[in-house]
Amino acid sequence: MDTFNKTYNPKETEDKIYKLWLESGFFIPSSATSFAKATKVKKATGNKPEKKFVTCIAPPNITGELHMGHALEYTLQDIIVRVKRMQGYRTLWLPGIDHAGIAAQNAVEKQLTKENISRHKLGREKFLERMWQWRDQYGNVILEQLKKLGASLDWTRLRFTMDPDYQKAVQEAFIHYYKKGWIYQGERVINWCIRCATSISDLEVNYIPEKAKLYYIKYGRFTLATVRPETKLGDTALAVHPNDERYKKYIGEDLEIETVDNDLPLEQAAKVKKIKIKVVADEAVDPEFGTGIVKVTPAHDLTDFEIAQRQNLPSLKIIDEHGRMNENAGIRYQGLKTAEARERIVKDLETLGLIEKIDGYEHNIARCDRCNSVIEPLPSKQWFLKMKELARFALVALRKKEVRLHPERWSGALEHWLDPKNIRDWNISRQLWWGHRLPVWHHEPKCVPKPGHEKDIDKCIDMKVSAEKPICEYCDAKFMQSEDVLDTWFSSALWPFATLGWPQDSEAQPPREVEPPKIPSDFKEYYPTDFITSDRGILFLWQARMIFSGLEFTGKVPFKDIYIHATILTKDGKRMSKSLGTGVNPLDLIEKYGTDALRFGLASQATGLQDLRFGEDLLVMGKKFANKIWNITRYVTMKSEILNPKSETISKSEIPIIQKMNGVAKTVTENIEKYNFAEAANSLYKFIWHEFADKYIEESKDQDDQETKDTLAYLLINSLKLLHPFMPFLTEEIWSKLPIPDKKLLLVEDWPS
RNA sequence: GGGCAGUUAGUUCAGUGGUAGAACGGUCGCCUUACACGCGACAGGUCGUAGGUUCAAUCCCUACACUGCCCACCA
Numbered sequence: 129m130d131t132f133n134k135t136y137n138p139k140e141t142e143d144k145i146y147k148l149w150l151e152s153g154f155f156i157p158s159s160a161t162s163f164a165k166a167t168k169v170k171k172a173t174g175n176k177p178e179k180k181f182v183t184c185i186a187p188p189n190i191t192g193e194l195h196m197g198h199a200l201e202y203t204l205q206d207i208i209v210r211v212k213r214m215q216g217y218r219t220l221w222l223p224g225i226d227h228a229g230i231a232a233q234n235a236v237e238k239q240l241t242k243e244n245i246s247r248h249k250l251g252r253e254k255f256l257e258r259m260w261q262w263r264d265q266y267g268n269v270i271l272e273q274l275k276k277l278g279a280s281l282d283w284t285r286l287r288f289t290m291d292p293d294y295q296k297a298v299q300e301a302f303i304h305y306y307k308k309g310w311i312y313q314g315e316r317v318i319n320w321c322i323r324c325a326t327s328i329s330d331l332e333v334n335y336i337p338e339k340a341k342l343y344y345i346k347y348g349r350f351t352l353a354t355v356r357p358e359t360k361l362g363d364t365a366l367a368v369h370p371n372d373e374r375y376k377k378y379i380g381e382d383l384e385i386e387t388v389d390n391d392l393p394l395e396q397a398a399k400v401k402k403i404k405i406k407v408v409a410d411e412a413v414d415p416e417f418g419t420g421i422v423k424v425t426p427a428h429d430l431t432d433f434e435i436a437q438r439q440n441l442p443s444l445k446i447i448d449e450h451g452r453m454n455e456n457a458g459i460r461y462q463g464l465k466t467a468e469a470r471e472r473i474v475k476d477l478e479t480l481g482l483i484e485k486i487d488g489y490e491h492n493i494a495r496c497d498r499c500n501s502v503i504e505p506l507p508s509k510q511w512f513l514k515m516k517e518l519a520r521f522a523l524v525a526l527r528k529k530e531v532r533l534h535p536e537r538w539s540g541a542l543e544h545w546l547d548p549k550n551i552r553d554w555n556i557s558r559q560l561w562w563g564h565r566l567p568v569w570h571h572e573p574k575c576v577p578k579p580g581h582e583k584d585i586d587k588c589i590d591m592k593v594s595a596e597k598p599i600c601e602y603c604d605a606k607f608m609q610s611e612d613v614l615d616t617w618f619s620s621a622l623w624p625f626a627t628l629g630w631p632q633d634s635e636a637q638p639p640r641e642v643e644p645p646k647i648p649s650d651f652k653e654y655y656p657t658d659f660i661t662s663d664r665g666i667l668f669l670w671q672a673r674m675i676f677s678g679l680e681f682t683g684k685v686p687f688k689d690i691y692i693h694a695t696i697l698t699k700d701g702k703r704m705s706k707s708l709g710t711g712v713n714p715l716d717l718i719e720k721y722g723t724d725a726l727r728f729g730l731a732s733q734a735t736g737l738q739d740l741r742f743g744e745d746l747l748v749m750g751k752k753f754a755n756k757i758w759n760i761t762r763y764v765t766m767k768s769e770i771l772n773p774k775s776e777t778i779s780k781s782e783i784p785i786i787q788k789m790n791g792v793a794k795t796v797t798e799n800i801e802k803y804n805f806a807e808a809a810n811s812l813y814k815f816i817w818h819e820f821a822d823k824y825i826e827e828s829k830d831q832d833d834q835e836t837k838d839t840l841a842y843l844l845i846n847s848l849k850l851l852h853p854f855m856p857f858l859t860e861e862i863w864s865k866l867p868i869p870d871k872k873l874l875l876v877e878d879w880p881s
Numbered sequence: 882g883g884g885c886a887g888u889u890a891g892u893u894c895a896g897u898g899g900u901a902g903a904a905c906g907g908u909c910g911c912c913u914u915a916c917a918c919g920c921g922a923c924a925g926g927u928c929g930u931a932g933g934u935u936c937a938a939u940c941c942c943u944a945c946a947c948u949g950c951c952c953a954c955c956a
Contacts, residue, residue: 738886745904810903
């Protein structure tokens with residue numbers, strides 16, 4: 129009786145098989161290994177300590193939907209996980225999602241805009257309700273899509289970065305750093321996104337080349353060039369290079385210059401006002417650029433801010449958080465947006481003859497990574513994490529090869545970023561509502577001591593950092609929690625251990641009076657992890673920060689190997705983007721070709737390159753290959769009614785095709801271990817199609833002896849095993865139909881070695 | 882400005898110090914009892930440019946060009 133149709137049909141197979149896996153419980157590490165132990169014939173490895181393999185997922189955002197980058201990433205990770213599981217490791221792959229602070233908040237704000245509501249109108253509490261609604265509605269979409277991909281994740285351990293336990297871990301981390309003196313609050317010039325109305329870190333700024341005008345403005349006897357004339361109103365000095373012979377004699381002088389009188393209202397014609405401005409010397413000035421003189425606007429430029437700190441210059445803030453000129457800009461410009469103010473001031477300066485010339489100029493504009501608005505550097509009170517020590521820890525671990533990057537070249541990039549010479553303190557506070565609120569509490573309003581405590585007013589502290597809401601002991605007033613939330617990446621940085629129960633389950637926990645019930649601790653059991661893979665785009669944002677966080681909080685690197693996979697581009701080498709219409713939806717491809725074809729196609733292109741130009745011909749190949757295997761099975765099962773998997777004599781025989789098969793098994797294993805997925809996939813393809821099918825099957829057609837039948841069975845069984853990590857659905861489906869006595873799921877079969 | 886990667890058949894990519902490979906596509910012939918999502922065959926490349934090392938270079942070295950990415954940001 130033929131239980132096989134002529135062609136393989138992924139649609140009838142995939143959901144059914146995934147359900148079978150879930151019901152088996154074998155994605156849960158303990159059940160997979162205990163099952164294997166119970167059923168396996170005792171091997172030489174029987175007495176050795178159990179091997180573990182843990183891999184760390186890059187949790188997708190709650191705004192996420194599966195894209196090609198995910199498809200590649202999770203396919204490769206699943207390949208590793210499935211191989212390890214078959215090799216008998218106790219294998220954990222823990223799924224989860226990230227709350228994605230700014231990205232998720234922007235998504236919900238967009239939704240609100242459509243309803244004509246602003247988040248401020250709604251209020252923080254109501255807005256957060258909407259956020260949680262969003263999380264419930266869309267948060268798990270991508271996880272469902274991961275199942276379509278066949279990812280063998282332990283769903284009983286699903287985590288979210290805002291779970292109650294996770295929130296505690298984040299608080300613990302913040303308080304720890306604070307107590308160490310590594311977290312501080314400071315008024316500094318930071319990157320401010322006008323639209324998102326929050327500060328952002330250096331890594332969240334994109335510099336995009338744009339055409340602008342370079343204005344040459346007269347400053348007394350000098351002329352200097354700027355692209356932002358409106359910041360002239362915030363100038364507190366002029367700076368030159370200390371060794372610039374042209375200007376040496378003016379250093380330290382108070383220079384009288386003519387400028388526009390900004391105390392006159394706009395309605396009146398522009399008038400000249402004379403002011404004095406100091407000339408300072410600073411290394412940061414490039415004598416070659418423009419006229420070699422820089423106007424210093426400490427409040428609205430990062431470099432100028434640093435010059436001002438070195439030279440002890442005052443700072444004058446003239447632009448507010450909404451990107452408008454404030455009262456310090458004078459009544460003439462107050463309230464104008466920066467772009468309007470620029471136009472206006474240029475007009476005024478021209479009227480007064482203070483503009484020498486205007487050139488075309490191309491320079492880099494800072495834009496928000498999340499919403500593409502122009503970034504306004506602003507002085508702002510923010511929280512920072514000192515990076516010097518943390519970066520040094522990570523650097524040492526990298527140099528000692530406690531963490532390895534694959535391909536190795538990425539290690540250099542990471543080391544460069546972590547170099548104490550380059551690293552800057554991390555701005556970890558955000559003026560958002562969605563996220564982990566800082567465990568920082570302010571005494572508001574001011575303390576009014578209760579009777580008997582009048583003398584203690586000096587002891588009262590304005591601010592406390594703690595997990596619990598403090599109450600003032602002198603006035604009984606409750607403290608108010610900081611409005612700010614933490615940068616999403618602060619919590620993501622704790623992912624590898626916070627998901628495993630840190631800090632509750634770790635040694636770091638303070639002694640308890642009553643011993644808690646003994647429950648197996650995931651942290652003790654599964655930390656540190658072995659492997660993580662991700663896109664190169666978050667190497668600094670995420671991997672770097674996980675490394676130093678892991679070292680700081682657990683004393684161990686969070687993973688041993690980082691595999692940086694290729695970025696998927698269109699066939700023309702363009703970025704895949706939904707908004708540009710160049711994106712490809714993996715779910716459409718699964719619909720058209722089947723998951724296994726997608727997985728195999730992607731894996732066979734996963735070389736060490738940094739880009740992967742994606743075309744559907746790969747999937748055509750994968751689909752044809754899936755069908756080929758299906759039909760090989762049909763042939764083999766027609767030839768013998770029962771397949772004997774325990775063909776010890778066959779595996780050791782001199783038959784050339786068997787030798788080749790064993791060689792391929794070795795090649796595949798080695799290449800997967802080296803993350804040469806393409807090589808592994810292609811050697812399998814070549815062997816199965818061109819050796820097994822084209823040659824051996826053709827030759828076997830004239831044979832009917834037992835050795836031939838056993839050989840066919842051996843080749844098929846081992847091909848299916850080796851192929852399973854790449855094409856799990858197809859191979860499991862075939863396995864379920866094979867006439868093999870006492871079989872279990874292919875998922876937990878022994879890996880050919 | 883600094884760093885990294887790539888440049889091989891129509892396309893996407895392998896590859897090796899000594900006659901250049903795969904997949905997809907193309908052309909021709911085959912419904913051969915596992916598979917037409919197949920079988921058999923064919924066509925198609927002075928391996929980015931210019932030097933150098935070598936008996937010999939697509940592969941090693943140097944420079945250049947182009948493409949892409951990352952870091953820094955210069956007013």
